[in-house]
Amino acid sequence: MSTPYSYEQLYNFSRTIFIKIGCNETDAVTATKALLSADLRGVDSHGVARLSGYIRLWETERVNAKPAIKMIHETPSTGVIDGDRGLGLVVAPFAMQVAIEKARAVGTGWVSVKNSNHFGIAGHHAMMALEHDMIGIAMTNASALVAPTFSKERLLGTNPIAVAIPAGKEPAFVADFATTTAANGKLEILQRKNLEVPGGWVLTKDGIPSNNANEMKAGGLLLPLGGDKEHGSHKGYALGAIVDIFSAILSGANYGPWVPPFPAYIPMPENMPGEGIGHFFGVMRIDAFRKADEFKEHMDKWITRFRQAKTIAGQEKVIIPGDPEREMEVERMLNGIPLLPVVVADLEALSNKFKVAF
């Protein structure tokens, strides 16, 4: 890790790069906030480390920097949005805003999105609902890396789910997780340390259990949450499948093995059945169910009880979903965001290419 970079520096740089590729000021700010929320929250694999990847998608015309995002079908509580190949970092907040407005009007809003691209971290979008005293849900499909239970083919993405729930005096409950045993980013950490991965994370390309942290580079497969059938991987597979269907089959995006890859150098799948990648968003107004104050009091009670739970040996406390990311955000806002040398080199290359000071 290098010296930490300040949020401001990375913010100004990323925003300027997005403007350089043609984003308007509003979209550049929206995209930058979504991108950097990953760095702040400690999901380093999804932050500025991916900025050059987004730019390469723009260079190969898979990303449209000036999308005309539009609603193509709607009812009072639902909508389908065509992202017009925009950055997912921009399309997703647009769709969440639609869901929030629908929830304001009729209690809940549910929006499926096609023709989009990678949207960063799901949690950032889900959390947009919190300030309105609403529950936010965000999910997305992604290019196939994951083998359904009993399969040795890559048919699902890591298909994350995020759910953000307001509390009162306690901080919000924010769950944000890939539907695999471990996300790709965790494998990369072990690669760098030259360590083996635990069982239940990956298979070789021939479908044999592996402990090799480099297995994915050799055509290996990530495993659904649970790892194998005996440990409930059919549940992780079902969750990933539900994310795929809600995100893409409801909207008309690509699904399963046909989801476009993030790296621009990988060719697009053949015979794609839809447009772009798909997302799904849900928003529920708390007071569409119950007075918000009452709800929040009980959330505080729930959180307090779980936080006080007796722990197993070697552990100090039970974690409420969202705790580590929130603490990381405070820490990094104060002390800066550490970047790996390879990420710094990537940003410097962008700096040279676009003549933007880093």
Place this chain on the structure above:
Amino acid sequence: MSTPYSYEQLYNFSRTIFIKIGCNETDAVTATKALLSADLRGVDSHGVARLSGYIRLWETERVNAKPAIKMIHETPSTGVIDGDRGLGLVVAPFAMQVAIEKARAVGTGWVSVKNSNHFGIAGHHAMMALEHDMIGIAMTNASALVAPTFSKERLLGTNPIAVAIPAGKEPAFVADFATTTAANGKLEILQRKNLEVPGGWVLTKDGIPSNNANEMKAGGLLLPLGGDKEHGSHKGYALGAIVDIFSAILSGANYGPWVPPFPAYIPMPENMPGEGIGHFFGVMRIDAFRKADEFKEHMDKWITRFRQAKTIAGQEKVIIPGDPEREMEVERMLNGIPLLPVVVADLEALSNKFKVAF
């Protein structure tokens, strides 16, 4: 396993027992269909094996056989229902029907339920949406048996999630799973065979990993899907928590360690913060997003592609969620439902007590 019993025999018996405790004819039929769908679908732990348990809850006045189930709060797309201590087998279909009607009106319907009881299998309720070309979602909390990651206290139930999605020529996609590595019923199967349970299923009451199939009887803890932190148990814990919050904190039911136990002989928790147990239901009309025919064509394509996936050694095919249960239902409707001697004895005891021929 004893000789199989016909669906008709078990149906007539269960229906009559529900009438004997005071259910009206409609409720008795609704409850019986929900109960027996578990036996038909092969979820033996949740079918007639539990009939005597429901009756004991009625005997101790935890179940009200003549509930005045009512909506206590609503918006166009949401509702909160007070189950009036009714059988969950009756309250849940009532709530799903409300969600279906709301989906018909405004695209989706979302209903949280308090003051209910055990509702049988989640999948049965979720599947109510299918005939209307709607997606159905059902979840419920349950009394605490599960340790959140790092905890050695029972704070969550097995909190299942079911999602039923219509297809075209292919059968519907129906996922229905506990948010634990393994459900209690699977432990019981291994107990009877005198086998050990795999790692990642249970802890001793002191929070130490165990392979003892009888661990739960000694105060042990079920583990969230994932098993331990290294295998993603914080994701299973988050899923169980979300089910708990949607089912109980949105509605005003009990949550966490305060959810009432199913066995009537176990005393109620002290200082309960809500009423009864909670459920959560969601229904989304397909054509609130996209023409139903288009959606179903793509579902067929999705299902066909996954079914044809290449398999790992030793496995013949990749399973689509709902396949095994649907096949079991056909088989058992034809050849009858096998019951364990202990279940038969239980039903015979009910037969004697209520003077109903078995």
